Amino acid sequence: MLHRLHQVVDVNELGSSLPSSGAPNDFASSARSIERLCLRAERSGPSGWEQVLPQISEHASRFPKDAQAWIYLARAKMALGSKREAYRSLQEALALDEEVYLGHSLSVLAAQGFLDQRSWPQVAKHAEAALNCRPGDPEALELLFQELSFEEVCQTVEKESSKLKLEMDAHGEGPQCKGRYLVASCALKAGDVILSELPLFEGNTDAKKSEKVYSDAFLEKLHAKEEQQDDFEEDCFHPRSPLMDCVAAVLLCKLEVLDKEGKDSWDLAALNMRKFCALCRSPVQSTTDHKECVEDLWGALKPELQKVTSLEELSHIIQILSSNRFGHGGNSMQLMFAGSMFEHSCLPNCFLGTWATSDHAPQTYRALRDIEKGEALSIDYLNFPLGYCPVSARAQSFQNWGFTCSCLRCTELPEVERSFYCPDCGEPDLCPRKPGSSELQCLSCKKVAEADYAARCFEKEAQLQPEPGSPATETLRKIQGETDEENLLGHRHHLVVQALWQDVEEGLPDSAELPAFQQMLEALIESISSVGRLELHPSMLNFYHLAALSTQEDLEAQKHYLQLEHRILQRFYPDEAQRQEDEIMALVKCNAPPTKDGLGQMD
Numbered sequence: 032m033l034h035r036l037h038q039v040v041d042v043n044e045l046g047s048s049l050p051s052s053g054a055p056n057d058f059a060s061s062a063r064s065i066e067r068l069c070l071r072a073e074r075s076g077p078s079g080w081e082q083v084l085p086q087i088s089e090h091a092s093r094f095p096k097d098a099q100a101w102i103y104l105a106r107a108k109m110a111l112g113s114k115r116e117a118y119r120s121l122q123e124a125l126a127l128d129e130e131v132y133l134g135h136s137l138s139v140l141a142a143q144g145f146l147d148q149r150s151w152p153q154v155a156k157h158a159e160a161a162l163n164c165r166p167g168d169p170e171a172l173e174l175l176f177q178e179l180s181f182e183e184v185c186q187t188v189e190k191e192s193s194k195l196k197l198e199m200d201a202h203g204e205g206p207q208c209k210g211r212y213l214v215a216s217c218a219l220k221a222g223d224v225i226l227s228e229l230p231l232f233e234g235n236t237d238a239k240k241s242e243k244v245y246s247d248a249f250l251e252k253l254h255a256k257e258e259q260q261d262d263f264e265e266d267c268f269h270p271r272s273p274l275m276d277c278v279a280a281v282l283l284c285k286l287e288v289l290d291k292e293g294k295d296s297w298d299l300a301a302l303n304m305r306k307f308c309a310l311c312r313s314p315v316q317s318t319t320d321h322k323e324c325v326e327d328l329w330g331a332l333k334p335e336l337q338k339v340t341s342l343e344e345l346s347h348i349i350q351i352l353s354s355n356r357f358g359h360g361g362n363s364m365q366l367m368f369a370g371s372m373f374e375h376s377c378l379p380n381c382f383l384g385t386w387a388t389s390d391h392a393p394q395t396y397r398a399l400r401d402i403e404k405g406e407a408l409s410i411d412y413l414n415f416p417l418g419y420c421p422v423s424a425r426a427q428s429f430q431n432w433g434f435t436c437s438c439l440r441c442t443e444l445p446e447v448e449r450s451f452y453c454p455d456c457g458e459p460d461l462c463p464r465k466p467g468s469s470e471l472q473c474l475s476c477k478k479v480a481e482a483d484y485a486a487r488c489f490e491k492e493a494q495l496q497p498e499p500g501s502p503a504t505e506t507l508r509k510i511q512g513e514t515d516e517e518n519l520l521g522h523r524h525h526l527v528v529q530a531l532w533q534d535v536e537e538g539l540p541d542s543a544e545l546p547a548f549q550q551m552l553e554a555l556i557e558s559i560s561s562v563g564r565l566e567l568h569p570s571m572l573n574f575y576h577l578a579a580l581s582t583q584e585d586l587e588a589q590k591h592y593l594q595l596e597h598r599i600l601q602r603f604y605p606d607e608a609q610r611q612e613d614e615i616m617a618l619v620k621c622n623a624p625p626t627k628d629g630l631g632q633m634d
């Protein structure tokens with residue numbers, strides 16, 4: 032019989048545990064009788080179980096150390112709707128024999144009971160047993176991928192880093208509710224490594240994971256000629272899209288859990304799925320668009336993948352990825368666990384400061400300034416240059432995450448990102464007194480601009496706003512073509528900064544343009560310092576490096592920029608600064624680091 036109610040019991044093995052009043056033959060006869068009764072009850076349904084319940088109870092009373100007797104009793108109670116009493120009988124059976132066969136319904140019941148006790152290994156064991164009886168069972172799958180409890184999340188985060196502690200905001204409501212957030216468990220200095228972790232899941236443009244998950248029809252674009260391929264940076268629904276590849280990574284992890292091959296890899300895959308389910312999901316802004324996206328994703332899956340997921344689960348996967356992902360230049364995206372729990376601030380006290388030595392290096396989060404013990408930890412979700420924009424643009428971006436930023440840069444401080452030239456002192460320091468204000472005040476001479484001049488500034492700002500999809504450098508060319516009287520935007524204005532940043536990212540220009548290039552770098556460095564309210568910022572590192580390269584014919588100027596570059600390294604990447612200093616000292620002492628051939632090498 033394929034689904035027997037119990038495993039064969041060896042009477043000789045059980046005899047030593049029988050009560051003295053029960054002879055082995057009496058037990059064997061009673062067990063066979065109860066088995067036959069239970070088989071008939073199984074076919075008859077609740078009424079059949081109700082009829083045999085007295086005999087099962089009597090058998091369990093006579094042979095209390097027979098685990099199978101308690102399983103029969105649990106089955107009867109379950110059939111009659113007494114789930115609590117069924118669980119009590121199940122506990123008796125498991126106390127006698129942890130490996131006793133339970134079948135599907137009792138395995139699910141056992142998993143639910145252990146879930147209440149927060150005993151994850153037992154939950155996984157019995158949920159897996161239920162899936163063995165009924166592959167793909169939604170109830171067992173839900174138990175198997177049960178998200179971590181808040182206590183388990185706290186323990187996991189603190190295991191990732193002793194400098195972190197997770198707390199919960201139990202008082203806030205709506206967009207102002209912080210939910211769970213990270214705080215410093217000790218005092219930190221600028222540059223201290225707070226957390227270093229590998230991604231939970233990752234998606235890349237190489238589409239290696241996508242090839243295993245999506246249908247041949249969907250993957251056709253992978254083999255199209257380069258000039259015929261869609262721009263996957265704009266098209267999320269593309270086989271080379273990092274988002275689609277990351278969705279594939281999640282589904283492959285789920286498959287690994289369901290396959291149950293390899294104990295070590297199974298434990299890690301199951302834990303990763305539980306971590307994934309524990310991540311926050313932001314509210315969906317456009318229900319129609321989200322539903323269509325989920326349906327398209329479902330249609331792109333291979334048939335065998337459609338059998339192990341659902342539209343609802345795909346919806347949750349997309350929400351979690353959209354709410355917690357980190358992007359890297361459009362070529363990849365990563366989903367972090369502890370790293371996703373930093374709250375946002377436009378004036379953060381931490382930053383993502385990975386000094387990458389390989390493609391698979393862990394992501395490192397560092398202190399941007401000195402941090403006190405117990406202080407909430409934050410990063411800028413937008414980062415520069417994207418985050419160098421007016422408060423209205425930032426607020427629109429934060430809507431996708433389902434929150435409103437209340438940092439000082441968004442609520443109180445002068446909106447330096449919208450700086451204009453002051454008509455009184457001529458300095459480019461005229462900006463809204465508070466974010467979104469229509470009143471402009473000069474940070475240098477403190478004078479407030481007349482309303483008509485402020486209106487001219489705002490009108491010019493609107494005229495120079497680039498069209499969607501057009502390069503930011505187009506704004507710079509428009510400004511350069513204006514007369515001094517027409518040019519109202521200061522060099523710290525976000526339109527100017529975005530254009531300068533894009534221009535500088537193209538690298539060193541021809542020698543004739545180097546002086547202008549250096550001025551661009553100085554303007555960007557000053558703008559970052561002004562908006563970030565910090566003398567030094569890690570975003571300046573590359574600009575100082577480029578400035579040093581652009582002044583090779585002026586050794587004093589080059590030395591100046593190299594010293595500034597090293598100051599930033601020492602402050603924000605002290606470990607890398609020390610490594611470079613050690614390497615320089617080794618070179619000075621003619622003791623270069625050994626090469627793979629065992630010889631020192633000097634350039």
